[in-house]
Amino acid sequence: MxxxxxxxxxxxxxxxxxxxxxxxxxxxxxxxxxxxxxxxxxxxxxxxxxxxxxxxxxxxxxxxxxxxxxxxxxxxxxxxxxxxxxxxxxxxxxxxxxxxxxxxxxxxxxxxxxxxxxxxxxxxxxxxxxxxxxxxxxxxxxxxxxxxxxPGCYPTASILSLAPLFQSGKVDAKGAIIDAKSGITGAGVKASNTTHFSNVNDNFKAYGIGNHRHTVEIQEQLSFLLKKSVYLQFTPHLLPVDRGILATAYISVEGAMNQEKLDKMYQDFYNKKPFVRLRNQAPSIKEVRGSNYADIYPFWDDRTKRAIVVTVIDNLVxxxxxxxxxxxxxxxxxxxxxxxxxxxxxx
Amino acid sequence: MxxxxxxxxxxxxxxxxxxxxxxxxxxxxxxxxxxxxxxxxxxxxxxxxxxxxxxxxxxxxxxxxxxxxxxxxxxxxxxxxxxxxxxxxxxxxxxxxxxxxxxxxxxxxxxxxxxxxxxxxxxxxxxxxxxxxxxxxxxxxxxxxxxxxxPGCYPTASILSLAPLFQSGKVDAKGAIIDAKSGITGAGVKASNTTHFSNVNDNFKAYGIGNHRHTVEIQEQLSFLLKKSVYLQFTPHLLPVDRGILATAYISVEGAMNQEKLDKMYQDFYNKKPFVRLRNQAPSIKEVRGSNYADIYPFWDDRTKRAIVVTVIDNLVxxxxxxxxxxxxxxxxxxxxxxxxxxxxxx
Amino acid sequence: MxxxxxxxxxxxxxxxxxxxxxxxxxxxxxxxxxxxxxxxxxxxxxxxxxxxxxxxxxxxxxxxxxxxxxxxxxxxxxxxxxxxxxxxxxxxxxxxxxxxxxxxxxxxxxxxxxxxxxxxxxxxxxxxxxxxxxxxxxxxxxxxxxxxxxPGCYPTASILSLAPLFQSGKVDAKGAIIDAKSGITGAGVKASNTTHFSNVNDNFKAYGIGNHRHTVEIQEQLSFLLKKSVYLQFTPHLLPVDRGILATAYISVEGAMNQEKLDKMYQDFYNKKPFVRLRNQAPSIKEVRGSNYADIYPFWDDRTKRAIVVTVIDNLVxxxxxxxxxxxxxxxxxxxxxxxxxxxxxx
Amino acid sequence: MxxxxxxxxxxxxxxxxxxxxxxxxxxxxxxxxxxxxxxxxxxxxxxxxxxxxxxxxxxxxxxxxxxxxxxxxxxxxxxxxxxxxxxxxxxxxxxxxxxxxxxxxxxxxxxxxxxxxxxxxxxxxxxxxxxxxxxxxxxxxxxxxxxxxxPGCYPTASILSLAPLFQSGKVDAKGAIIDAKSGITGAGVKASNTTHFSNVNDNFKAYGIGNHRHTVEIQEQLSFLLKKSVYLQFTPHLLPVDRGILATAYISVEGAMNQEKLDKMYQDFYNKKPFVRLRNQAPSIKEVRGSNYADIYPFWDDRTKRAIVVTVIDNLVxxxxxxxxxxxxxxxxxxxxxxxxxxxxxx
Structure with a gap:
């Protein structure tokens, strides 16, 4: 070579x-x-x-x-x-x-x-x-x-999910909820009860509810975008898969919003970013497995006046x-x- | 016999x-x-x-x-x-x-x-x-x-998660978010792209965002308890497991609340219910697999003033x-x- | 109680x-x-x-x-x-x-x-x-x-696979090959590299080739049935499943044999044994999961003059x-x- | 581009x-x-x-x-x-x-x-x-x-497993047994009972016993190497994984043999072949996942006088x-x- x-x-x-x-x-x-x-x-x-x-x-x-x-x-x-x-x-x-x-x-x-x-x-x-x-x-x-x-793996997915909305300023600084799910490699290579196959396979659980340290990493970056202090709810879960994070983010939006405006906001924000792929349907984690892509699906729920943004990444990439x-x-x-x-x- | x-x-x-x-x-x-x-x-x-x-x-x-x-x-x-x-x-x-x-x-x-x-x-x-x-x-x-x-599988887990809080009346009728995850048997026995092993294994995705029909079933039962019309956000996801549902429910609570009060509220509500097990740590779906139990973990996050309730059931049982x-x-x-x-x- | x-x-x-x-x-x-x-x-x-x-x-x-x-x-x-x-x-x-x-x-x-x-x-x-x-x-x-x-888990499946043929005396004492596959619970509850989810999930390997200690346990019981010393090949493999063993046993048979005779031999041997189910197609391990059954499928390959016997059990039951x-x-x-x-x- | x-x-x-x-x-x-x-x-x-x-x-x-x-x-x-x-x-x-x-x-x-x-x-x-x-x-x-x-996926793994030994001429033309295990992608993209997640996950089975069409493909190529007609036993199994084949091949060897000679035979045969990696321990299928490698582990069992050769490939690559x-x-x-x-x- x-x-x-x-x-x-x-x-x-x-x-x-x-x-x-x-x-x-x-x-x-x-x-x-x-x-x-x-x-x-x-x-x-x-x-x-x-x-x-x-x-x-x-x-x-x-x-x-x-x-x-x-x-x-x-x-x-x-x-x-x-x-x-x-x-x-x-x-x-x-x-x-x-x-x-x-x-x-x-x-x-x-x-x-x-x-x-x-x-x-x-x-x-x-x-x-x-x-x-x-x-x-x-x-x-x-x-x-x-x-x-x-950046941390959860913060990467979480921040990318919400960055356009927080930069827009149209959201409540305390209103975001991020329900995130990660593959087991996020827990590291060390053998433990947590990583034992029989405790993971065909199984699923939440952990670190209310106090996971990635919470503050997400808050700081979203605060930087919103230009005021952000407090949010972050709940990680452990998936029976090797790789991949899926973050489902929920946030109420102030002012008039619809699917078209939401899409436009995301397109503008991620314009020319080679590793963000805006999707028009909910992506699965295998659609980015092994790659450096973050696939993001912003959805506007007019019934509840919330944006729900689903983002998938490979946590190791x-x-x-x-x-x-x-x-x-x-x-x-x-x-x-x-x-x-x-x-x-x-x- | x-x-x-x-x-x-x-x-x-x-x-x-x-x-x-x-x-x-x-x-x-x-x-x-x-x-x-x-x-x-x-x-x-x-x-x-x-x-x-x-x-x-x-x-x-x-x-x-x-x-x-x-x-x-x-x-x-x-x-x-x-x-x-x-x-x-x-x-x-x-x-x-x-x-x-x-x-x-x-x-x-x-x-x-x-x-x-x-x-x-x-x-x-x-x-x-x-x-x-x-x-x-x-x-x-x-x-x-x-x-x-x-009842439907998601509604069973979702309603049991929030029933005590909605009966208490101390919650916003429009504030609940339920992020739910189900094993593939929820999609039925029929062979389809959705149930093909290679589309499920080592994979994870959201679906039915904003319009899953179990939403209204949950709303109706919680409305019955709250005695007013409930509108909530319900997002189902598909887990690479056979059986099991885990629902993570988020709701802000009005008035003074702490972990002890929350526990007491759940204990009173589920007193003498043989298939509800109140847990003091987040349960995993395999801890109820094959059984008729619903394991419920109510958590109070004092930082965000929200109750986060995790419930697991076997969707088939x-x-x-x-x-x-x-x-x-x-x-x-x-x-x-x-x-x-x-x-x-x-x- | x-x-x-x-x-x-x-x-x-x-x-x-x-x-x-x-x-x-x-x-x-x-x-x-x-x-x-x-x-x-x-x-x-x-x-x-x-x-x-x-x-x-x-x-x-x-x-x-x-x-x-x-x-x-x-x-x-x-x-x-x-x-x-x-x-x-x-x-x-x-x-x-x-x-x-x-x-x-x-x-x-x-x-x-x-x-x-x-x-x-x-x-x-x-x-x-x-x-x-x-x-x-x-x-x-x-x-x-x-x-x-x-008995050991592998020996249970292996001996039940071949017992009728060895009791019949019509087999070569050195001719049997047992290729066995076990779920990870066979490796025990201890966390180790072997049991780490990411080393098991979506993976498969052989181990203990030529020297697994269950070999002699199987040999001794089949020797008891054949009434002479048996030497056989036993190769275990590790499946990405929690429970279950599937043993595929190969043995040449002396004298006239066909599917009907083979079936009869197994039916006679396992007559009135409540936990042996003779099957007429290859069973999968989930068909016995959680139960005490051993499902056995004896197949006669007239092209190669070998009996191939597939047996599944739940290794923990x-x-x-x-x-x-x-x-x-x-x-x-x-x-x-x-x-x-x-x-x-x-x- | x-x-x-x-x-x-x-x-x-x-x-x-x-x-x-x-x-x-x-x-x-x-x-x-x-x-x-x-x-x-x-x-x-x-x-x-x-x-x-x-x-x-x-x-x-x-x-x-x-x-x-x-x-x-x-x-x-x-x-x-x-x-x-x-x-x-x-x-x-x-x-x-x-x-x-x-x-x-x-x-x-x-x-x-x-x-x-x-x-x-x-x-x-x-x-x-x-x-x-x-x-x-x-x-x-x-x-x-x-x-x-x-070539077919099973034949690729099976032929590579045994090619050096068959070319050497030191084996019985009717003696080989190949017990092979494949991931579900081998069954194709079509949704069917066979590929339904709940029939594959946490499960394992044999199929096509005695009559799988890859048998003859393997026989023909090994006959070409041995320069006489080969008849062998081939048994495929279905693994709960997406990708990967592991073939465990068994064959008695005529004449003096030991581990060193066996290794030398394989090294000579696969000299300068960029996608064959000879291994000195049993490989797992994830060690080649997504790549074009065939990892081969030839093992000599002196107790039974058999060569046992384990080969792994990614069936899709x-x-x-x-x-x-x-x-x-x-x-x-x-x-x-x-x-x-x-x-x-x-x-």
Whole structure:
């Protein structure tokens, strides 16, 4: 394989985010993975952890301490929150561009972080430079960022669902309800009662009712759009599927509204956004599986005077690794959809 | 097998409702299935259609025309809506007790039916005698009924979720949002694109947004409790599971409220109801699978001043055949939980 | 609830075998669960571990040390192999009847055990009294046994598949191939990479090729029937389902054979066995799910001169808890199918 | 999008094979889809049938009669058997290269076809030119072919499993047993009882025991390698997964054999074959999902003197569309893995 223009490293090999970044990056025309790290598996091959990469990506895993930052253009932090901030601290002044897939720098301040994540933040300075990496909202700032906080999976679907309406100003700041459903990969690669097949298969449940930490991430971004403080209801549920999030968002709308106006509002907002597909019927999560698309269906219910917006994404792609590559493309000045041409895999 | 006290017949053998009635009734101590009908499969054995009954229930299917109503105590109509009303018309004056599992007599008037079901009703007189068969609300009337309209699956879960709050009067008649998720058996036994494995497996979608006909059934029952007209938002979704409904209901509450008061309100309302289990954490649908339980978790979110109530049922049991047997027990004067002792099957 | 005639205890509450025994026994007309033990969860309620039992079986878990054996008729050991033998040692001379659901006493001698289980056996004396609890083969001995070794799940399906042919003597002792597929509950309740939803869902694999310890259990029972030493090929696979085993067994047959003779051979062998259903088409695992049936389809392939026998069971019922209750019924002199009338749950 | 070098057409838009060809070809660097046909859906967009292609491939479907063969380099026939032969007849002499994904020209003669497919063949002349499109066996002939019969999904996995051993000559021509398991997409896109979610989910069954038509396809190719007539046992099963085939093949081996020799035999046979990955542990089907890989694990059981070979493929890719594109690459003189770099999608 010939060497490519930009060099990247993935910090954290064992999780789904790490393997999904690799899945996308091995076929990216402009960048090359030069190292992947794992503290607990160093010395093994990447394909020993993720057998699907046998013969495709057999790179030997190294410790993060061995990463030569000087030779890198971009570092992806595919680490748990709380851990990630330490690596941002270590590398933020090195000149390398950092894309952090954890929740450590997504919120506005360390105080909000500590309030919802229930742990202290050890690198408050990171917040000064971190840009929230949702390209549909912050493209310009992402292009010049050195630290991007890649959005959470639920927030990606939820914010995209409601952004046009909140920007329009025609909604009640306290009126939104987001009922969201995620595949099990959202719970991570770790074996637990929650992820045991027999507790998931043919099953379904709600969790984190009233206190899921993605609530505040959504609120902050919608507040930015509405220009006042937003409080909303967010309820996540666990689907017996591997990948995919579907968010059903409900909001009353002030003033005259109809289906045509609603469609127009969404078309205007998402004009020229390559990964948003506005749909005219309710999409299913498999229609975006494996791809970076967010399919959005805005519906006006004239009987109840509510907008109901259904959005589907692949939580590992648009909700994590794909969006991270999108951010990388923007940060490197590449065409924004480079390497992100995966067709959704249905069936 | 020795003959039992009461004789029943199941009209409609091929659907899930028919086979689920059989699953429950073969082990019911006081009643006996004397005939099962199918127009398209008459002459075959019941176990030819449903192989799980091999050696258990090998009754030969007959035409509904051959049913000897005089010898029966109870008839279950396990038929599509629109078809069921014809059989109610035929048998309503025969003295046999009829439990109709279709939607034909669940609503208040033929006009409402025609408005939401988009077809004319050919037996309006049936509405005069039909009792809505939700035992937790209408036990007394069911006991003396000759025609019971067995509730829809979504309405069962939805009404039970919100009944205590609507009876309390402390809620906005237009404020409820019910985001409901159902297993695929809710779509019936018929092969279609909707039920094709590859369109369901690892997938999830919303449907019937804003216009599902169960909306009005829920509204009518909650209106009865609130004593004024209720308008609510109901959104069904399709889960990649066989059985089970989970309803997540959202409603703002007027006046002082907290978790303790909410719990007390639900405990008082469901006191001595054998099939409602009030839970103190969010239940999963497998925790009631195969059983007649409705597990309800009322949660108070003090941040948003909303009650969020999660209810799970097995759509084929508490949402159909089990509730029908419960109604039969009440109509026959039997102990209400007779034959309904199935332990939920998890895993 | 009124007290019943026989008292039982379940040793080991946390696994699937324990909860499945409870699911069956709570509706058994002649026996009562007086205690359930768990060393790691003592003090909790059984329904805290298995929420499906809320309000059904809320018994407080005790330590095995607190079990009062004198008041018991039957003890079920729902423990891992290696642990179970210690409890057999402790209670074998107490007069209580023991049904051991582990693999500790299924094989003929401690030596064979040590060879295949790769650990030493600490209670060799148990082998003297242990009876292999497959009622279709050993009913008479089970009736008078004080210690029954409940068969493994794969062996139950595999032995029942081939028993008539091996008893007939018309097969090559080294010719059988059993390709078996099991649901994930066979791997137990413990969270691990093997049981993680995303490693099971939409997936399938073989494991234990050539060395699975159930091989020798099957060989020993078929050797008993053939009256010479049997060596066979056994390959297990992991299905993305909760419950169920399907075994596809292949064997060449000596002498004249055809479908009719094969059917007759199986009918004769399984005459009056209440839980074997001979089928005339290939059964699916859901056709026995939740029930104690073994559905067997013997097929003669005249082109290849082989018998191909497909057998399905629910691994947790006929392959574990249901068969244990069947054994209990025989040991107590009850009608053998008492409490085992569950209709298979399809869908 | 700029025009690419080679022009292709897909005949038959509605099935999985058609959509999977599109999924691969839209990202193929050297070829372009210029038309897709459907008789029943002409006039609709391709993405109306397959919503995952919204905004990616919105080509209007045309009738096959409108296809301008003169402007095409390659035609893919994604049609049912029996239908496909008519189109081969129509276009075989036009100069366009044809890749037929049906079973119509896979077998050696029309007589064999008629014997196993139970219908008469209307274009026997096609057999003269058809080349069996398994590149690992027939690469040279494929390169110069004008009509390629793309192998069946089961045969691809089965033949690759056993090819090295049959070529070695050290096996009994009547001794092989192939126990194969396929995802439901193998049964096609048509809604039926077989494909209804509730008949597949949490379920598993065997079918076509002793008479599946893929048997003869496997036999013919292995006969070609062994240089004598092969008769084997082939048993397919239906997995509750979308995609994937796992074949477990059993065969006794004559002469001295051990694991090392077996591995060497497979390494030599598959040397430089880009889509065969020899594995040293049993692979799972998700490890190849969405990709063109065949992962093969040859195991020697010294206890039973049998080779047990486990092979996994994605039935829609290596078992259909991917292999078709591989064949196209060979026929056009392109690098053989062009456009086939999809990384397996796990999870």
């Amino acid at each position: 010939k060497s490519k223009q930009y060099k990247t490293s993935i910090i954290g090999a064992s999780g789904y985010t790490g393997s999904e970044l690799a899945r996308i990056l091995v076929n990216h025309s402009e960048t090359e993975i030069v190292s992947i790290t794992s503290e607990s598996h160093q010395g093994k091959k990447f394909s020993d952890l993720h057998a699907q990469f046998s013969g495709i990506l057999d790179l030997t895993l190294i410790s993060a301490d061995e990463v030569d930052v000087a030779g890198l253009d971009v570092i992806f932090l595919a680490l748990p929150h709380g851990v990630s901030m330490e690596f941002v601290k270590r590398w933020q002044d090195s000149g390398v561009k950092i894309i952090d897939l954890s929740g450590d720098f997504r919120l506005s301040t360390p105080e909000v972080y500590e309030d919802w994540y229930k742990k202290s933040h050890t690198y408050p300075r990171g917040f000064e430079q971190a840009v929230y990496g949702l390209p549909e909202l912050h493209e310009k700032r992402i292009k010049s960022a050195t630290l991007v906080a890649n 648009k909700g994590a690794a794909g969006q991270a590559v999108h951010n990388m493309n923007l940060m490197l000045g590449l065409e924004e959809s480079t390497g992100l041409n995966q067709v959704p895999m249905q069936p | 020795k003959s039992k006290q009461y004789k029943t017949s199941i009209i409609g053998a091929s659907g899930y409702t028919g086979s689920e009635l059989a699953r429950i009734l073969v082990n019911h101590s006081e009643t006996e299935i004397v005939s099962i009908t199918s127009e398209s499969h008459q002459g075959k054995k019941f176990s030819d259609l449903h192989a799980q009954f091999s050696g258990i229930l090998d009754l030969t299917l007959i035409s509904a025309d051959e049913v000897d109503v005089a010898g029966l105590d109870v008839i279950f109509l396990a038929l599509p809506h629109g078809v069921s009303m014809e059989f109610v018309k035929r048998w309503q004056d025969s003295g046999v007790k009829i439990i109709d599992l279709s939607g034909d007599f669940r609503l208040s008037t033929p006009e409402v039916y025609e408005d939401w079901y988009k077809k004319s009703h050919t037996y309006p007189r049936g509405f005069e005698q039909a009792v809505y068969g939700l035992p937790e609300l209408h036990e007394k009337r069911i006991k003396s009924a000759t025609l019971v309209a067995n 508490k949402g159909a055949a089990g509730q029908a047997v419960h109604n039969m027990n009440l109509m026959l004067g039997l102990e209400e939980s007779t034959g309904l002792n199935q332990v939920p099957m998890q895993p | 009124k007290s019943k005639q026989y008292k039982t205890s379940i040793i080991g509450a946390s696994g699937y075998t324990g909860s499945e025994l409870a699911r069956i026994l709570v509706n058994h007309s002649e026996t009562e669960i007086v205690s359930i033990t768990s060393e790691s969860h003592q003090g909790k309620k059984f329904s805290d571990l298995h929420a499906q039992f809320s309000g059904i079986l809320d018994l407080t878990l005790i330590s095995a040390d607190e079990v009062d054996v004198a008041g018991l008729d039957v003890i079920f050991l729902a423990l891992p192999h290696g642990v179970s033998m210690e409890f057999v040692k402790r209670w074998q001379d107490s007069g209580v009847k023991i049904i051991d659901l582990s693999g500790d006493f299924r094989l003929s001698t401690p030596e064979v055990y040590e060879d295949w289980y790769k650990k030493s056996h600490t209670y060799p004396r148990g082998f003297e009294q242990a009876v292999y609890g497959l009622p279709e083969l050993h009913e008479k001995r089970i009736k008078s046994a004080t210690l029954v070794a409940n 006929k392959g574990a808890a249901g068969q244990a209750v069947h054994n209990m019924n025989l040991m107590l002199g009850l009608e053998e199918s008492t409490g085992l009338n569950q209709v298979p749950m399809q869908p | 700029k025009s690419k070098q080679y022009k292709t057409s897909i005949i038959g838009a509605s099935g999985y094979t058609g959509s999977e060809l599109a999924r691969i070809l839209v990202n193929h660097s050297e070829t372009e889809i210029v038309s897709i046909t459907s008789e029943s859906h002409q006039g609709k967009k391709f993405s109306d049938l397959h919503a995952q292609f919204s905004g990616i491939l919105d080509l209007t479907l045309i009738s096959a009669d409108e296809v301008d063969v003169a402007g095409l380099d390659v035609i893919f026939l994604a049609l049912p058997h029996g239908v496909s032969m008519e189109f081969v007849k129509r276009w075989q002499d036009s100069g366009v290269k044809i890749i037929d994904l049906s079973g119509d020209f896979r077998l050696s003669t029309p007589e064999v076809y008629e014997d196993w497919y139970k219908k008469s063949h209307t274009y026997p002349r096609g057999f003269e030119q058809a080349v069996y499109g398994l590149p690992e066996l027939h690469e040279k002939r494929i390169k110069s072919a004008t009509l390629v019969a793309n 290596k078992g259909a569309a991917g292999q078709a594109v591989h064949n196209m690459n060979l026929m056009l003189g392109l690098e053989e893995s062009t456009g086939l770099n999809q990384v397996p999608m796990q999870p």
